[in-house]
Amino acid sequence: MLEPVPQPNGILLVDKPGAVTSHDVVARARRALNTRKIGHAGTLDPMATGLLVLGVGPATRLLTYLVGLDKTYEATIRLGVATASDDADGTVTHTADAAALAAVTPDAIRAGIAALTGEIDQVPSTVSAIKVGGKRAYDLARAGQRVELKARRVTVSGFALSRLRPVPGGIDLEVVVDCSSGTYIRALARDLGAALGVGGHLTALRRTRIGPFEVRDAVIELAPGLPLRAPAEVAASVLGTFPVTADEARDLRHGKRLAGAAHRVSAVQATPAAIDPDGRLVGIVERRGDDVKSVMNLAEEAS
Template sequence: MSGILLVDKPGGMTSHDVVARARRALGTRKIGHAGTLDPMATGLLVLGVDGATRLLTFIVGLDKTYEATIRLGVSTDSDDADGQVTATTDAAHMTSEQIRAAIAPLTGRISQVPSTVSAIKVGGRRAYDLARAGEEVELKAREVTVSRFDVLAERTSTGSVTGMTTVDLDVVVDCSSGTYIRALARDLGASLGVGGHLTALRRTRIGPFDVAGAASIDDLASALVESPADVASAVLGRLDVTADEARDLRHGKRLTGAGERIPGKTAAAVDPDGTLVGIVERRGADLKSAMNMPEEHAP
């Protein structure tokens, strides 16, 4: 059962809720995930099962793709629809050209202050716990990369009571790990002078893994668990090793002069039986194991 399980998380559940469901469905306590999704968000959650939880550290930092809806004209204290409205501004004057011009500085390598209601730890406590307790939270800006921030659709709506117009943008974002889409919504609204927040968020990709191949929350017991060898090879590249080389790696020995056999710094070492031996890394001209899989997953 050791491997990686892709799950399409529904809205209204925490990532921990999904892990708990998977533990019951698969009959094991050893399950972790690579990258939290807020309860409001839907989409791809990558779970590691049993020994493959070791691979999550190589997955969590991969680039991601999100589909989202940003509402301009309304700000909230959480930068998404789960928060309390803090300000409203009529956005009727907004043009498509203005919006696209404001998006441009939010692409590429940017400095971003995460949302106050985030899972980042401040003094050992989660920022969202501090915010909900009424404490002031100041998070430091961090460098992230937004390689794509495209508007797919644009809609306007005028409130029957307030008479104020909001603009909804359906967007797709390709970004580095650690990017907050809520913060992009907030910063876009701020740069346009009308405020903004996120009303919908769906993660569709993490590295080579796509939500199209994910199981629903109700089908976890029968879902396909991808093998550690296939997953590690997809993420890091594959190095086929002989049985003797596999034994040496498991015993902590180097593969002398084998560094040129991998194009990058690391790779997944796979034995003749198709079993993942572990992750190897270059050490000069040699290869050395950076992480071995547990012995129970070895032949």
């Protein structure tokens, strides 16, 4: 009798190229790993490049805990031109004259960047995936409908200008942005250009980090034999570790609480990863009064 072929299970880091969609990348990963069960922890626009975090097999259940991680982007903002989509793919809606551009000084740019750093209320780009009345904003915008999105509180923990250079008809800024999940870099470009009175849009975007994951560790080619990160390694790096004995692992998998174990969970670990003595991920747990209870279990892996 043939042994069943083990199904892939883990987290895959991919460096997405430009001009392809995130869903194209997922489709290619499915073919490479010969599985349908692949999800993502956040997409990138087709023009953008950089890090995508994919969950494969049972590890797709971990994606819930990865989607809200903070991120780092490298971007190029062009001042002097505004577009309907706030990026280079949109139609031009405003072009600044030479006098207005000449009035934009490096100090004014730095002041504008400082004003967009910290906790800010940001109105997302109208060409975004946010749902309005059950429909994506970008679908409504493409259909010619007026889209008004509400401001959202986001955190831009870092907004650094690394290079400034004049270009024909504008000024290009190369920036590095550290931000909370849900921050739109296109909206930062739009708002910076508006504050300076010349308009602005995004011409290049690369995501270099999601939480503890770096794009330098990601694969570019999607072919059989892709390296998957173990669920236990990923969960522990994001959520922290809650070591359990073999008996406790069995109880958690059976839905039982660990009586009186709440004191073993750090105050900063809301939902740590329960790891058994063999280093396998049992699931994600939380405190319930004096006890510890599983909120998500993974199927037991083979040793």
